[in-house]
Amino acid sequence: MSPKSRGRPAGRGKPKRKRLGPVRALLPADRMMSDARSIVQLADVLDVERWVSGWLGQAWVTAPLGEREPEHDLCMGVVGRACTKPSPHAVVAVAALRRVVPETEHTMLDETLAILAETQPMPAWIDTSGWTPVAAWRAVDVWESERVLFVEFDGPQPHTLMAQVDTVGGILVDRVGLLRAGAASLWDQFRDDDEVPMPLTAYPVEKVLAEFADALRCTDMTWPRQDDPDVVELRALAWARCRPYLPAGPDWEPLADAQRQRLVEDFVAAGGVPADGVTRSLADLFLDYGDGHITAGPLCWSPGAVELFLADWLPRKALLDAQQRAALPETLRGWLRFALNRRGVDAEWIEPVVAAVDEFAPDFEESFDTEATWGPAKQILAELSRRGVDLTDQEEVERAMSQLNAERLADRLRDD
Incomplete structure (x- = not known):
């Protein structure tokens, strides 16, 4: 031990290390x-x-x-x-x-x-005026499954705001673009001859901005959030342009019973399918999906709508007996031709929709019998069916549901 350190407490004379607190994550x-x-x-x-x-x-x-x-x-x-x-x-x-x-x-x-402002200089653009919408256009495909909106703005730097909106299974903004002024005039140059027709039409500015705002609102309600880089970057800017035009929330009303019945009977009368209860029950099912999940209307089927119907909605929601299941592919093909003909779609663009039945039928077959894919309502209906309950008898269904709920409550109490 050094003479100088004899009797000195350990550590004296050494610089003390400063204790650092936890590093705060940047917000x-x-x-x-x-x-x-x-x-x-x-x-x-x-x-x-x-x-x-x-x-x-x-x-x-x-x-x-x-x-x-x-x-x-x-x-x-x-x-x-x-x-x-x-x-x-x-x-x-x-x-x-x-x-x-x-x-x-x-x-x-x-x-x-x-x-x-009392101590700092203001940026040169602080008093720059805003933007004035001066023209608008919209393009819609023949199936009404996709829209493209253009709004041209005048101001310090004229430009065009564009949105590509998908309406299959709901409304979602797929892309947003900030383009040079006059970009809409080049629309036809970017479309190939073999693409589904999507003509561009001039439209009132206020209506296109309202449609743009509604599409943003629907996208904001989607989870997980839309993470396309262009949408993320330009979403707030797009909202700033169209927020004053946001329409009231959609007031959806289901298809009237009389109208549903007329569509079903017109479908059966059109021929090509058996005029029996199986056909009518399947047509009702097609209308259930179209009315509730095809944004443009119950007859606006597209390849994407067929995919969601067969691969997702039908396996989760519906119970089909053996006759309905056997008749489903051909009846759906007939319904698609009926619906699109009724809307005036050219035969050239009906066939890709009909062909989607063959493409996605294997997905339906794989998912339909997999109980893990069933929604809660289908699980309950399947259980009632296994118990021999007549699902067309409302009183019998209500009695069976009361018994089922009581059994489930008893099971939970025993588990607790």
Whole structure:
């Protein structure tokens, strides 16, 4: 032991190591504020809006199920950091949000900008006017399973906003594009002669923007969230353009019984299928699916609608006896020809829909007998059928359901 250290407590004289707390994970607002440095010198306000729309999109697409206001939370985080550490890039981040977010956020952002303006320079585009929609077009395929919307805007940098909307099994925005002005005039050049007809038609601006907004609303209600990169990047910008035109929620009403009956009888009378109860029961099933799940209407079948019907909806929802199951493929082919002929679709574009029956029938056969794919309602009906319950007798079904529920409750109590 050194004479100098004799009697000295261990560790004395050595520099003490500073204990570091846990590293805080960067939040979306932290990352956005850091990235805002890259746009401080931007003069093009459309590029600024695209940048901030991308950050809002990331907040939206990464939010967990149940998180209802991820974009509001991002605004709150950015405002808090901007007020704590004012800087030119903080001003840019707040001002960019102000151009795109819903009106409910404007007061908070305006007040923050007023505070920052006392010490920080404002971006050159801060007072740049907004955008004016001047023309619109829509293209719809012959099956009404897909739409493409174009809206042209005038302003500091004229441009066109485009959306590709899928309506098979619901409404979903598949793609969003920010294109140069006049892009809609090139539509026919990008379509091949052998593609399904999808003519472009000029349409009132207000109606196309309302359709655009409704498609965004339906997409926002879909889980898991639509994660196409273009949709994520431009979703907030698109909402900013069309939010004022958002229509009231859809007021869906089922097909009237008299109309259903008339369609079934017209189908049977058209020939090509047996005029019996099996055919009528299957036609009722086709109408159930079409009325509830084909957005454009119960007769607007497409190859995609046939796929969802055979590979997903029918195995999950329906019980078929042996006669119905044997008659299903040919009856469905007949129904598709009947429905599309009634809508005036050319024969050339009816056959791809009919051919989808053969393509997806194996998926139906594989899934229909797999109980793991059945929905709750089908599981209950299957159990009642196994017990010999007449499913056409409402009173008998209700008695059997009461007994089944009592048995299940007793089983749960025993398990507990």
